[in-house]
Amino acid sequence: MIRDAFKHRFVISGHRGYAARYPENTLLSFQEAIDLGVDMLELDLHLSADGVIMIMHDNTLDRTTNGSGPLRERTCAQLKELDAGGWKGPQFQGLVIPTFDEFLTLVRPHERLLFSVEIKQEPDDIACTDAAIAMTRAFGVTERCVFTSFDAAVTDHIHDAYGLPNLGYWAKYMHNVQPDSDDKLWSVGVPMGDVTPEHVAMWRARNIWPCAYCADTAEQVLQSLEAGAAMVTCNDPLPALRITRERGLR
Numbered sequence: 001m002i003r004d005a006f007k008h009r010f011v012i013s014g015h016r017g018y019a020a021r022y023p024e025n026t027l028l029s030f031q032e033a034i035d036l037g038v039d040m041l042e043l044d045l046h047l048s049a050d051g052v053i054m055i056m057h058d059n060t061l062d063r064t065t066n067g068s069g070p071l072r073e074r075t076c077a078q079l080k081e082l083d084a085g086g087w088k089g090p091q092f093q094g095l096v097i098p099t100f101d102e103f104l105t106l107v108r109p110h111e112r113l114l115f116s117v118e119i120k121q122e123p124d125d126i127a128c129t130d131a132a133i134a135m136t137r138a139f140g141v142t143e144r145c146v147f148t149s150f151d152a153a154v155t156d157h158i159h160d161a162y163g164l165p166n167l168g169y170w171a172k173y174m175h176n177v178q179p180d181s182d183d184k185l186w187s188v189g190v191p192m193g194d195v196t197p198e199h200v201a202m203w204r205a206r207n208i209w210p211c212a213y214c215a216d217t218a219e220q221v222l223q224s225l226e227a228g229a230a231m232v233t234c235n236d237p238l239p240a241l242r243i244t245r246e247r248g249l250r
Contacts (some may be wrong), residue, residue, distance in 0.1 A: 006209050009249070010225070010230070010231065011039045011040055011114065011231035011232075012039050012237055012240045012244065012250075013039065013040035013041065013042045013234065014041050015137060015213065015235045016032040016235070017031075017032065017041060017237075019235040020216065021236070024242050025044060025064070025098070026085060026092075026095045027102065027106055028085070028092070028095060030043070030103065034110060034113065035242060036238065037241055038113075040114035040116055040117070041113065042116040043096075043115070043116070043118065044057045045211070046071050047126055048061070048075055048079055049078075050075045050076055051131070052075075052099055053100035053101070053128065054076065055097065055099065056071055056084075059121075063078055064084060064087055065082040065097065067082040067238075072124070080097065082096065083095070083096070084097045101135065106142075114144050114145070114146075115136075115141065115145045116145075116146050116217075117148065119132065121149065121151045121154075125149065125151055125154050126157055129149075129154055129157060133147065133158075133162060145164070146166065147167070148168070148189070150173060150174055152167070152171075152174045152175065152177045153175075155174075155181065155185060157179060159184035159186075165180050166180070166185060167186065167187040167188065167189055168187075169189050182206075187230070187231075188203050188208050188209070188211065189211050189213055189233070190213070191212075191213060192213070192215065192224075195212045195220075195223055195227050195229060196227055197227045199227075210228070210230055211231040212224035212232045212233070215239075217239055218243060220232075221234075221239050221243050225243070
C-alpha cells in the first residue's frame with residue numbers, strides 16, 4: 001500500500017503527530033493530525049528497560065516529560081508515571097508516553113493511514129526494529145509502514161532481513177554507513193536546506209523517493225513541490241493540506 005501511495009500521490013506526514021499545536025508523540029497529537037486529514041503519521045520508537053516499545057523522540061526524558069535521564073533505563077510502568085504533556089502547556093498535563101501497541105490500537109480503524117516509523121539510535125535499536133516490525137505484522141499494518149533511522153545499520157537490516165520499505169538520509173547525516181548503504185534505501189529524508197531540484201533529482205534518478213522535512217510554511221511546501229519531493233513531513237500540516245487541495249493534488 002505504501003509503495004503505491006508514493007507512486008500516485010504527494011504524501012503529507014504529520015511529524016510526531018500535530019506537533020506544532022499539541023505535545024509531540026502523544027496519542028492526542030496523533031489523533032489531532034488524523035482529524036486534520038494527513039496521509040501519514042511519523043513517530044519515534046525506543047525500548048524501555050523491560051522491552052516495551054515506547055514512543056518518544058529524545059533518548060532522554062528531560063525535554064518532553066517531568067522526568068530525567070535515559071528512557072531506556074526506566075520500565076514501562078515507570079515511564080507511564082511521568083507527565084508527557086505539561087511541558088507544552090498546562091492544559092496538556094496528564095498526558096502520558098504512549099506505547100507502540102497503544103498507538104496501533106488508536107490508528108487501526110483508519111485503513112488508508114500510512115506510518116513513518118523511526119527507530120531511534122540506541123544500543124538496542126536492531127532489537128527495537130525487530131520488535132516493531134513484529135508488532136506491525138500482528139496488527140496487519142506492515143504494508144502501510146516505512147521504517148526509518150539515522151543509523152545505517154538499522155536501514156541496512158530492514159532491507160537485508162525483511163525487504164521492507166526503509167527511509168534513511170544522505171550519508172553525511174547517517175551513522176554506521178557502509179559502502180552499499182545508500183543503494184539499500186527505498187526513500188530518503190531531505191532537510192529543507194537541501195531541498196533543491198538538483199538534489200531531489202539526484203535521488204529520483206536512483207529510484208529513491210525524496211521526502212522533505214520539515215515543511216511548516218507555505219513557502220517551504222511550495223519549495224518542496226517545485227523541487228519534486230515525493231512527500232513532506234510537517235510539524236504543522238495545515239499549509240501543505242491547503243496548498244495541495246488548492247492544486248487538486250488531494
